[in-house]
Amino acid sequence: MLNRVHLNGLRAVETVARLGSLAGAAAELNVSVSAVSQQVKRTEKQLGQALFERTPGGLVPTEFGAVFTARLSAGFRELAQAVALANETNECTLVVSVAPAFASKWLLPRLSRHFARHPNVLLRIDASARVADLDRSDVDIAIRLGDGKWPGGRAELLLAQEVFPVCAPSIAARLKSIGDLAQTCAITDEKAMFSWDGWFETAGVEPVTFQKGARFTDPMLCLESAIAGHGVMLAWQLLTADALADGRLVAPFGIRAESGLGYWLVTSATKGESRKVRDFKAWIREEIEATMAQFRALDSAA
Amino acid sequence: MLNRVHLNGLRAVETVARLGSLAGAAAELNVSVSAVSQQVKRTEKQLGQALFERTPGGLVPTEFGAVFTARLSAGFRELAQAVALANETNECTLVVSVAPAFASKWLLPRLSRHFARHPNVLLRIDASARVADLDRSDVDIAIRLGDGKWPGGRAELLLAQEVFPVCAPSIAARLKSIGDLAQTCAITDEKAMFSWDGWFETAGVEPVTFQKGARFTDPMLCLESAIAGHGVMLAWQLLTADALADGRLVAPFGIRAESGLGYWLVTSATKGESRKVRDFKAWIREEIEATMAQFRALDSAA
DNA sequence: CGTTCACTTTAGAAAAACTGGATGGCTATG
DNA sequence: CATAGCCATCCAGTTTTTCTAAAGTGAACG
Incomplete structure (x- = not known):
């Protein structure tokens, strides 16, 4: 299921949806706007579903896109928490072998x-x-x-x-x-x-x-x-x-x-x-x- | 937070933890064992934490690794559901512009x-x-x-x-x-x-x-x-x-x-x-x- | 009309991921 | 005790993906 889709693309989609613009997402992800644009497009193609409507004002999630990205956000939040946990554990526990x-x-x-x-x-x-x-x-x-x-x-x-x-x-x-x-x-x-x-x-x-x-x-x-x-x-x-x-x-x-x-x-x-x-x-x-x-x-x- | 870590690495870690061996994970991910090994190692390095203990029988999650991968699994499950939803929606709803x-x-x-x-x-x-x-x-x-x-x-x-x-x-x-x-x-x-x-x-x-x-x-x-x-x-x-x-x-x-x-x-x-x-x-x-x-x-x- | 804004396109460069073969530890087996 | 089988790792080279920079589109604005 998940193997068929590029995770980085999903992350790009999620970020764009959350911030409402390619530019914002690009800044958060530390890449160029162009890179994000490509990622989003590729993901839409892989899903066979348009996720965003291209309006003059920027990218707006489609009806489906909104539901989809809400789910994605939840998933990535979970992953981020896991990573945060790792960093915290990393700083706060010292393992001594003796x-x-x-x-x-x-x-x-x-x-x-x-x-x-x-x-x-x-x-x-x-x-x-x-x-x-x-x-x-x-x-x-x-x-x-x-x-x-x-x-x-x-x-x-x-x-x-x-x-x-x-x-x-x-x-x-x-x-x-x-x-x-x-x-x-x-x-x-x-x-x-x-x-x-x-x-x-x-x-x-x-x-x-x-x-x-x-x-x-x-x-x-x-x-x-x-x-x-x-x-x-x-x-x-x-x-x-x-x-x-x-x-x-x-x-x-x-x-x-x-x-x-x-x-x-x-x-x-x-x-x-x-x-x-x-x-x-x-x-x-x-x-x-x-x-x-x-x-x-x-x-x-x- | 999440930007500092490679998502593919996290996926590899999650899969290895779930299946208990590199070989299994490699099969599920459709890549070579070697690739999975490298991904896991890289992720451990990025986290600054060992996630698995290398035993003769295979990879066993460390104390921390178990907690961490449980979290990861939850996150990826969420993502997979989102993608599944996309496929389903894709098949089951027809959008007509008129x-x-x-x-x-x-x-x-x-x-x-x-x-x-x-x-x-x-x-x-x-x-x-x-x-x-x-x-x-x-x-x-x-x-x-x-x-x-x-x-x-x-x-x-x-x-x-x-x-x-x-x-x-x-x-x-x-x-x-x-x-x-x-x-x-x-x-x-x-x-x-x-x-x-x-x-x-x-x-x-x-x-x-x-x-x-x-x-x-x-x-x-x-x-x-x-x-x-x-x-x-x-x-x-x-x-x-x-x-x-x-x-x-x-x-x-x-x-x-x-x-x-x-x-x-x-x-x-x-x-x-x-x-x-x-x-x-x-x-x-x-x-x-x-x-x-x-x-x-x-x-x-x- | 020209400017701005937001995104797209393209081509080439850089980075990441993958493969396959060699290696080495351990286990079970004859 | 050799040997085969499993599991994982290492390494080098290759393939694939991803990124950037720069040019381009097109709607909106003044």
Whole structure:
């Protein structure tokens, strides 16, 4: 049905009918009068119906044309609303792709502050495990753990990741020296991108062999297991910030090892950087700074 | 708003969303898959929003895409309805352009028979005085008085026009010979395309000088004046058929003169001839034939 | 009578849309 | 585990549409 007709022609007809003249329509459509004239004529031909009567004063809809263009106007209004909705949504909602563990343990507790500062920006957190393709999804910004190399993305380092053991205070009490780790269980994330070896090296001791411990496929589960006192976990700053701050976890030995990885903010290289994205970046840097200050305070207290 | 976006792209998006795959949309739109893919992509770029998620199984609308395409569908449905309305109207209504006098005195009384035969065709009679441009208005067919030469139109002779005097029976009673016309008033149509001279010539008599009589700019008014008994009018068959049949008028002398003009059916040379037009033509020829048979009956009765 | 206004016509230029073939990811199947 | 089949994308070249500029028409106006 609709395939037989040129949409641009319909738009021209609608605009002419609404504004009552070719000149007006041409101005609204940003084309020449001639172009509109041709579009209207072609559409009339396709419909096999004259839509306008050519009077000296300009184009006047025929009886049928009036009914027809009223319908058209309704249709185009609907389309315009859809597009307007898109632009609005576009400006007002920010989609952040982030790993579930990071979302849950660090980002979510702080989100209310972002909302307080930018009340008109609706955040949508896409915490699906799968890494989103920034160019092809509606994700505006991703927070990822890695080495900063993402093809087709603009990456900015948020925070270099330092790893260190954490455990429940009850376990920490038994750890006088690094060697005591051999008496504890290791809580292992099977998907982790780093290992204990790096930490032992930084600490300057031979690797210790742990007791058998639980293995998980998700850092969030590891963390909860550690809080429950099941063993020692090799963790990093942002994930453990809140648990360390309120004492559910402690970091024995105070030795932190560079992992070579870090948290990065990644945005599409092709999409322009919008206001909402800049605002979010600024906000998250402040939050990270606050978290790190808290860390340093704990350090000096120790 | 809507000007910034390509309508064809929106249509592609809507179709893909509705059918769930590029291939389906391509089939419906009669273009290649590749074309649809490009349209969708371009639209997403223009909106600054991803509308679909690319999964191995095909395109799935994103959260926003679902809302957006629902809106689009509504809009396009409206447009499609408008176009459908056009096609329907196109098939079902026939616009006839005709002079007011002819419409009133001959065509209208017979229209109910056209409706009885073609119940699904709605006739619209455009009886504006101005002669419609068949190519540029929604007029399907015109009935015109003339010599058959209309540039840019296909003309078919309906009936050659013969002119003859008519008057009220009361006046006719006083007219024993053509010379008696000198005692009557002539009712004159100022816009008439013929004169009494031609009739006198056919009758083989010297032109008669009438009494002063009324002059009108409309044959319909002349006719009514004649019926009212104000004088003698030079009239022609179709206009007077009904008044002669029921005796409101009579045609004294029985002499009819060729006027060189006639009633013609004119259709656009560029528009194709549709069913409804053919039907109307057939019907009107039958009606003319019936009217002329009635005429002949009157003649032989006299 | 010449001017203005509103639209049309035309031809050529510019832009958009389309095609077809190559490509690449994923799934089901032998 | 290769292989075929599906789905979509990319690319380059071509076709089609759309646009512009400029000249033209024709009614109305002063």
